[in-house]
Amino acid sequence: MSIEEQPTEKIVREIELNISEPEKLINKCVILSKRAQKEENQEELRKSGAISLLVRIMKRYRKETLLLEKVLGALNNCSLDPANCSYLGQNTQIFELIIDLLTNYPKYDTEIISRVIGVIWNLSTSEENIQIFHKAKGLELFVKLLKEKSEVKEIQERGLGALTYLAVSDSISPLLPNLGVLEIIGDACTKFNTEDDLVLIERATICVFNLAAYEENTQMIFKSKIPSTIIELIKQFNDQNQIVLRCVGFFSNLTTTSEYYSVITEINLIAVFIQLLIKYKADLQIIRFVLNTILNLIQLSENKPSFVDNQGLEVLVMLMSEYEQLPIIQKKCCEILVYFASEEAYQDLFLTTKAISAIIIAMNTHPTDTVLLGNSAVCLSNLFFYENCKSQILDNQGILIFLQALKTNIKNRKFAERASLFLLNITCDKNGRELVLDYGGKKLCKQLLKTHKESKVLMKRMKATLTNMNVEL
Numbered sequence: 001m002s003i004e005e006q007p008t009e010k011i012v013r014e015i016e017l018n019i020s021e022p023e024k025l026i027n028k029c030v031i032l033s034k035r036a037q038k039e040e041n042q043e044e045l046r047k048s049g050a051i052s053l054l055v056r057i058m059k060r061y062r063k064e065t066l067l068l069e070k071v072l073g074a075l076n077n078c079s080l081d082p083a084n085c086s087y088l089g090q091n092t093q094i095f096e097l098i099i100d101l102l103t104n105y106p107k108y109d110t111e112i113i114s115r116v117i118g119v120i121w122n123l124s125t126s127e128e129n130i131q132i133f134h135k136a137k138g139l140e141l142f143v144k145l146l147k148e149k150s151e152v153k154e155i156q157e158r159g160l161g162a163l164t165y166l167a168v169s170d171s172i173s174p175l176l177p178n179l180g181v182l183e184i185i186g187d188a189c190t191k192f193n194t195e196d197d198l199v200l201i202e203r204a205t206i207c208v209f210n211l212a213a214y215e216e217n218t219q220m221i222f223k224s225k226i227p228s229t230i231i232e233l234i235k236q237f238n239d240q241n242q243i244v245l246r247c248v249g250f251f252s253n254l255t256t257t258s259e260y261y262s263v264i265t266e267i268n269l270i271a272v273f274i275q276l277l278i279k280y281k282a283d284l285q286i287i288r289f290v291l292n293t294i295l296n297l298i299q300l301s302e303n304k305p306s307f308v309d310n311q312g313l314e315v316l317v318m319l320m321s322e323y324e325q326l327p328i329i330q331k332k333c334c335e336i337l338v339y340f341a342s343e344e345a346y347q348d349l350f351l352t353t354k355a356i357s358a359i360i361i362a363m364n365t366h367p368t369d370t371v372l373l374g375n376s377a378v379c380l381s382n383l384f385f386y387e388n389c390k391s392q393i394l395d396n397q398g399i400l401i402f403l404q405a406l407k408t409n410i411k412n413r414k415f416a417e418r419a420s421l422f423l424l425n426i427t428c429d430k431n432g433r434e435l436v437l438d439y440g441g442k443k444l445c446k447q448l449l450k451t452h453k454e455s456k457v458l459m460k461r462m463k464a465t466l467t468n469m470n471v472e473l
Contacts, residue, residue, distance in 0.1 A: 008035060008048045015053055022064045025057060029070040036077030046084050054078070055088075058097050065112060072115035079122035089129035094119075095136050102141040105149075113145070114154050121162035130169050139172065143179045153200065156188045160203035167210035176211060177220035186225045189233060198240060201233060205246035212253035221254060222263050231267045234276070241283055248276065248289040255296035264297060270306040277315050281322055284329075291332040298339050304346075313340065313353045320358040327369045330362040334375035341379040347386045356380070356389060360396045363405055370415040373405050377415075381422035390429065399426060399435045407444060416452055420461040427468035442471050 011028050018024040032050055035041040045051055058071045075094075079085045088094055101108065101116050108116075120142060123129040133139060146159040163181060167173050176182075185204050192200050208226055211217045221227070230247050237243045251269065264270075273290045280286040294312070297303040307313075316333045323329035337355060340346040350356050363376045380398055383389035393399065406419045423445065426432035436442075445462050452458045 008032070008041070008044050008050055012048050012050050012053055015057070019057070019060070022061050022067050025061075026067050026070055029054070029057070029067065029074050033070060033074035033077050036074055036080075039081065042078065042081035042084055045078055046081075046087050051075070051078050051084060051088055052091060055091055055094050055097070059093060062097070062100065065108065068108075069112050069115065072112060072119060076115055076118040076122065079119055082125070085122055085126055085129070089123055089126055089132065092132070094123075095132050095138065098133075099136050099138050099141060102138065102145055105145055110152055110154060113149065114158055117142075117145075117155060117158040117162060121158060121165070124162050124165040127169060130166060130172055134172060139166070139175070140179065143176075143181060143184065146184050147180060150184070150187050150191070153192050153197070156184075156192065157200045157203065160185070160188065160200060160207055164203055164206045164210060167207050168213075170214075173211060173214045174216035177217050177224075181207075181211075182220060182224040182226055186229050189229050193233070193236065198237075198243070201237065202240075202243050202246065205230070205233065205243050205250065209246045209250045209253065212250045215257065218254060218257045219259075222259075227251075227254070227263055227269075228267050231269065231272060234272060238276070238279065241280065241286065244276065244280065245283075245286050245289070248273070248286055248293065252289040252292040252296070255293050265303070265306070268306075270294065270297060270303060270312070271310045274307070274310045274312050274315055277319065281319065284326075287319065287329065288332070291329070291336065295332065295336050298336060304340065304343075308340075308346065308349065313337075313346075313349050313355060317353045317355050317358045320362060324361065324365055327366045327372055330366060331369065331372040331375065334359060334362060334372055334379060338375050338378050338382075341382040344386070347383065347389055350383055351388055351392060356383060356392045356398070357396050360393070360398045360401055363398075364401045367405050367408050370409050370412045373409065374415045374418040377402060377419050377422045381425045384422070384425050384429070384432070390432075394431060394435070399432065400439055403436070403439045403441060403444060406448075410444070410447060410451055413452055413455060413458075416448055417455055417458050420448065420458045420465070424461045424465045424468070427465050433469055437469060442466075442469060445469075445471070 011031060015025055015028050032045065032054065036045055054071050054075050058068065058075070061067050075088070079088050098116060098120060101112070105113055120133070120138075123133065142159070142162070146156065149155040163176070167176060185207055188200060189204050208221070208230060212221060230250055234244055234247045255264065273293060276286065276290050294307065298307055316336060320330060320333050337359065341350065359376045359379050363373055366372050380393055380402065384393060402419070402422060406416070409415050423436065423441070427436055445466055449459065449462050
């Protein structure tokens with residue numbers, strides 16, 4: 001029987017017998033490494049003692065570079081399995097050995113360093129392992145290595161892979177910007193940014209997406225070159241949807257803080273994102289992140305002109321038409337439109353873009369989605385003050401559709417409160433008042449009062465509404 005066909009337990013015994021002869025171990029470690037490439041062999045490698053034995057060899061023969069390379073390759077493959085990863089992490093010697101290799105990395109070639117990082121990457125899929133690594137000061141050494149090996153693509157590529165996991169650790173992520181990780185990511189994206197570097201770029205974008213999810217990191221991200229770097233990546237790789245997805249997700253996370261919105265203005269983010277809505281209108285994940293970001297940004301009035309100037313409202317209406325049956329898109333678009341409907345400067349756009357019609361269609365198509373209905377009601381309520389907009393609301397049966405939705409969802413307090421403002425505004429107008437009465441609005445108003453006695457806001461509005469209609473309580 002050839003050695004390749006021998007059971008793992010027998011190979012382990014032979015390694016133990018020849019442990020003092022490193023040259024005899026190389027081939028056997030290569031065989032273990034190959035076996036670890038197959039998922040079905042992972043449990044056997046753990047139970048046979050092969051993983052523990054590899055750690056022993058690594059400790060004993062750190063100066064035997066060829067053997068060390070093969071051992072690290074085998075450990076790399078073994079630790080891809082979650083159970084093996086956890087098992088390996090319980091052997092504290094592995095962390096001591098990794099720390100030693102990181103400390104003395106100038107003694108080793110790129111292949112060995114790369115495999116060490118591969119083991120760190122796999123171990124970092126476990127929070128327990130991350131904590132052990134951090135307590136042993138491994139994090140600082142790892143980041144230092146990435147800084148000093150910034151010219152080596154293979155090391156950066158694997159290092160960024162490990163950082164994708166470190167960046168989602170609640171205790172570790174907020175430490176990374178202060179250690180210089182943002183500079184490492186930015187530098188890597190600047191040095192390696194061709195079509196041949198897509199793996200590295202994608203890992204870099206996952207890192208920044210994960211980092212931006214933590215509010216503690218926001219300030220340092222905004223002060224770094226990362227936002228402008230990510231915008232350049234979107235422009236350069238705008239046909240790579242996974243890269244674009246992480247980039248827009250990064251900005252979606254980042255823009256929940258308005259303190260640094262001037263940076264967003266400088267990099268012309270809104271214009272780029274509106275183009276993405278057009279290019280990726282069939283990709284729901286990207287669309288949702290982009291809409292989230294736009295919603296975050298337009299809450300600041302300074303960002304509204306850029307959105308309008310780049311045909312943002314037209315694009316929103318186009319999306320509402322494309323995704324008529326999808327409430328999640330309708331909801332987000334209506335929420336954005338709320339911020340424009342409240343300003344007189346934008347009323348004409350609601351007419352020219354047919355946004356009013358789109359809002360009413362959304363209400364009619366999704367009569368039980370109270371969040372969408374609430375945002376729609378706020379939009380129409382604000383627009384009803386303008387004569388041209390009022391005419392279009394009436395022409396599109398907006399009041400009838402609104403009252404039908406209110407009747408269906410009358411018990412939902414939040415929606416009822418938002419709807420009560422629209423009712424009040426409608427009944428201030430003669431035509432609106434008559435339509436509300438024609439469509440059974442008197443009964444509906446009294447029902448609202450009866451259903452939501454505890455809502456002072458609603459009670460006040462409904463009493464005023466009934467007064468407008470000359471109806472006694």
